[in-house]
Amino acid sequence: MKSKIFFVGLAFFILANGCQKNSPSLKPEEAKEIAKEAFLFGFPLVMNYKTLYANVIDKNSGDYKGEFNQKSCDARLFTPEDKAIVTPNSDTPYCMFWSDIRQEPVVFSVPAIDTARYYSFQLIDMFTHNFFYIGSLTTGNLAGNYLIALEGWKGKVPEGITKVVRSETDLFFTIVRTQLFNSDDLDNVAKLQSEFKVQTLSEYNGEAPTTKEAIGEFPKWIEGSQYTEESFKYLDAVLKFVNPIEKEIPVLERFKKLGIGTKEGFDISRFDAEARQAIKEGVKEGFAEMEAFIKANSTDPLGSTKIFGTRDFLEQSAKKNYGFDNAHLIRAVGAYLGIYGNSAGEATYPMYLTDGEGQPPDASKNKYTLTFDSGQMPPVRAFWSLTMYDGKTQLLVDNKLDKYLVNSTSMSDLVKNRDGSITIFIQKESPGKNLEPNWLPAPDGPFYCVMRLYGPEESVLKGAWKNPPMIKSN
Numbered sequence: 001m002k003s004k005i006f007f008v009g010l011a012f013f014i015l016a017n018g019c020q021k022n023s024p025s026l027k028p029e030e031a032k033e034i035a036k037e038a039f040l041f042g043f044p045l046v047m048n049y050k051t052l053y054a055n056v057i058d059k060n061s062g063d064y065k066g067e068f069n070q071k072s073c074d075a076r077l078f079t080p081e082d083k084a085i086v087t088p089n090s091d092t093p094y095c096m097f098w099s100d101i102r103q104e105p106v107v108f109s110v111p112a113i114d115t116a117r118y119y120s121f122q123l124i125d126m127f128t129h130n131f132f133y134i135g136s137l138t139t140g141n142l143a144g145n146y147l148i149a150l151e152g153w154k155g156k157v158p159e160g161i162t163k164v165v166r167s168e169t170d171l172f173f174t175i176v177r178t179q180l181f182n183s184d185d186l187d188n189v190a191k192l193q194s195e196f197k198v199q200t201l202s203e204y205n206g207e208a209p210t211t212k213e214a215i216g217e218f219p220k221w222i223e224g225s226q227y228t229e230e231s232f233k234y235l236d237a238v239l240k241f242v243n244p245i246e247k248e249i250p251v252l253e254r255f256k257k258l259g260i261g262t263k264e265g266f267d268i269s270r271f272d273a274e275a276r277q278a279i280k281e282g283v284k285e286g287f288a289e290m291e292a293f294i295k296a297n298s299t300d301p302l303g304s305t306k307i308f309g310t311r312d313f314l315e316q317s318a319k320k321n322y323g324f325d326n327a328h329l330i331r332a333v334g335a336y337l338g339i340y341g342n343s344a345g346e347a348t349y350p351m352y353l354t355d356g357e358g359q360p361p362d363a364s365k366n367k368y369t370l371t372f373d374s375g376q377m378p379p380v381r382a383f384w385s386l387t388m389y390d391g392k393t394q395l396l397v398d399n400k401l402d403k404y405l406v407n408s409t410s411m412s413d414l415v416k417n418r419d420g421s422i423t424i425f426i427q428k429e430s431p432g433k434n435l436e437p438n439w440l441p442a443p444d445g446p447f448y449c450v451m452r453l454y455g456p457e458e459s460v461l462k463g464a465w466k467n468p469p470m471i472k473s474n
């Protein structure tokens with residue numbers, strides 16, 4: 001009889017503990033608070049995962065680039081058919097590839113490049129920090145070999161290495177931009193791209209490759225889930241490649257109350273109805289905070305200079321410019337508005353999210369103009385561009401001219417006004433054949449424009465030069 005009671009008791013103990021495991025005890029208020037924090041903290045990592053999945057995991061994505069540590073270049077410009085990255089740059093042909101440095105570093109090699117041509121290697125960790133640049137404005141146009149390793153790597157640095165660079169995450173993304181002077185220049189760009197090298201350290205040393213460690217499973221990307229609690233399953237997948245800094249360890253420990261970062265992972269069905277609703281509300285509040293921040297800062301011409309950069313830069317910017325204790329919100333906003341934006345010294349992005357009256361632009365209702373006064377073109381050391389984006393999809397806009405931007409390389413084609421100023425016509429219909437060089441085709445609906453200033457002069461960074469407003473011209 002006693003043994004029966006023991007086994008019945010043991011069964012009850014297992015059942016009770018199983019129920020606790022499947023239904024974590026969490027007050028709705030705490031669940032909501034943690035969900036909001038996890039959403040803001042995780043949003044850039046999740047958006048980075050979206051690109052990672054399309055580039056390396058899903059071979060049928062249409063944006064597949066190849067295996068880790070494999071260079072992928074394309075001597076062409078982005079079009080509306082490119083959907084993996086929101087707010088894409090369409091004025092420099094790209095190389096894009098992912099690196100895995102868990103077992104050994106990688107080495108990027110660049111040839112000597114004509115000083116008249118801008119190029120850059122933008123190195124981006126899983127948090128979307130721009131942790132280093134190789135390029136015209138940073139390391140120069142001389143040939144070089146750059147070794148990228150984890151913070152804790154203590155191996156031998158071989159001869160011929162120009163610089164050792166450290167990454168705080170196991171995986172990182174690289175975007176290579178090479179300036180295209182005109183349509184006849186594509187072959188020259190393609191030749192340069194072929195001379196860029198990406199090698200593991202063992203390959204660079206001419207040694208046998210290191211045995212690859214299995215990288216694990218990656219959940220299938222479902223578009224739209226980045227804005228819901230479903231985004232936490234992608235955050236789970238990314239966190240195993242993150243080596244948290246000391247002050248963020250308590251943050252990640254709190255997330256474990258939702259299962260995020262644990263062996264089991266996030267599963268909303270494990271929570272009771274009240275907690276489930278609270279988690280969903282927390283995510284909505286996190287996104288609403290992002291939107292409120294964007295609205296409050298939409299007229300700041302130097303806004304983009306404050307939300308892209310290294311970890312240290314973003315933390316300083318958060319405190320100096322916005323009074324935050326951490327950079328989670330501005331990092332999330334950067335990933336939402338234009339993931340992989342350049343650091344301020346490399347490029348700035350005056351954004352046209354509203355017109356001169358503070359209203360969101362809509363080409364189904366209005367026509368707009370943007371006029372540069374004589375002698376007031378953007379002051380840059382490299383080049384500038386103004387690109388159109390669909391307000392709904394955040395992608396380039398399909399149009400009959402296949403024209404997505406106006407830039408400094410097309411200056412000779414632009415029609416000047418009598419006083420020497422230049423007016424850009426921003427509307428859905430042509431302003432007339434003779435003015436089409438100055439036309440930036442807009443969609444039949446909401447839109448926004450981004451100005452890119454590569455190598456901005458100090459007058460831009462200090463706010464002395466201001467981009468002209470977008471004016472209704474009905």
